[in-house]
Amino acid sequence: MDNGKARVDPDAFLSRVEFGAHQETVDHVNRKIFRAYRGGNSSAVPGDIFRLRHQVYCLECAFLQPEQSVDGMEFDDYDDVSTHFAAFTMDEKLVGAVRLVQPQAPKPYPFELHCEVFSDFDMPDRGQSAEISRLVVKKTHRRRRADSVLGIPGLMGHSEAPPPFDPAVDRRDRSSPMLLLGMYREMFRHSQSHGIRFWYAAMERSLAHALKKMGFRFMAIGPEANYYGAVTPYVLDLHDLSRKLNQSNPTLAAWFNEKPPVVEHSHPSRLHVVRKRELGKVPVDLN
Numbered sequence: 001m002d003n004g005k006a007r008v009d010p011d012a013f014l015s016r017v018e019f020g021a022h023q024e025t026v027d028h029v030n031r032k033i034f035r036a037y038r039g040g041n042s043s044a045v046p047g048d049i050f051r052l053r054h055q056v057y058c059l060e061c062a063f064l065q066p067e068q069s070v071d072g073m074e075f076d077d078y079d080d081v082s083t084h085f086a087a088f089t090m091d092e093k094l095v096g097a098v099r100l101v102q103p104q105a106p107k108p109y110p111f112e113l114h115c116e117v118f119s120d121f122d123m124p125d126r127g128q129s130a131e132i133s134r135l136v137v138k139k140t141h142r143r144r145r146a147d148s149v150l151g152i153p154g155l156m157g158h159s160e161a162p163p164p165f166d167p168a169v170d171r172r173d174r175s176s177p178m179l180l181l182g183m184y185r186e187m188f189r190h191s192q193s194h195g196i197r198f199w200y201a202a203m204e205r206s207l208a209h210a211l212k213k214m215g216f217r218f219m220a221i222g223p224e225a226n227y228y229g230a231v232t233p234y235v236l237d238l239h240d241l242s243r244k245l246n247q248s249n250p251t252l253a254a255w256f257n258e259k260p261p262v263v264e265h266s267h268p269s270r271l272h273v274v275r276k277r278e279l280g281k282v283p284v285d286l287n
């Protein structure tokens with residue numbers, strides 16, 4: 001029976017002595033795999049990001065006309081007011097990218113050019129808001145739909161134990177969502193440090209459902225529209241995300257903040273530790 005206490009895998013805990021060594025190792029791996037670039041200076045953003053966008057948006061999906069691109073690279077008017085996030089393999093090959101767009105008023109957000117919002121929805125303050133845009137993943141690294149939660153720290157199926165989580169391997173495994181989740185984590189960390197509380201996103205309902213499984217409960221703010229396919233506009237309150245993750249999945253919440261859970265020896269009663277024999281019997285609860 002759920003007693004309202006956090007259920008966690010004891011193997012996810014580190015002692016305070018182990019914490020420092022882990023932190024140094026994980027930060028090093030993260031900086032090699034995930035990186036951020038501020039728009040406004042075209043030379044600062046790797047051209048491979050725009051080439052991957054051209055490959056996906058113009059050639060594979062035909063959302064945009066190839067002749068609108070320049071030298072095999074896809075640009076638009078929002079790149080200069082965006083922070084770009086890229087995911088690389090350990091041998092420096094780009095495999096994914098996404099951006100957070102923060103246009104100055106009166107310039108609309110990209111989704112506003114194609115989507116309407118419900119009449120009772122009040123747009124949050126612009127200074128605290130950004131739109132997730134131009135999400136692309138290299139074809140060879142797109143995960144299978146069946147692997148919706150494999151590899152996510154703290155999540156497991158109802159009847160099976162999760163595979164071991166290795167930050168240096170799982171983030172690059174194309175059969176898991178770690179690539180997507182890793183880029184979302186970098187956007188989350190950037191948003192926390194830059195005063196961004198709300199994310200907009202225009203996406204397919206299937207992606208919104210997959211993100212919900214990971215703990216990202218986006219709220220629909222308008223009807224479905226045709227914006228590079230059938231998409232729905234959503235918003236996510238990052239404060240609400242942090243609160244719910246800390247309650248329902250402290251392991252994932254700690255990973256998002258680059259801080260693995262640390263055993264609080266002085267207050268052991270605050271945690272309900274799941275024994276290994278119980279793993280696989282603990283239901284996933286993201287409420």
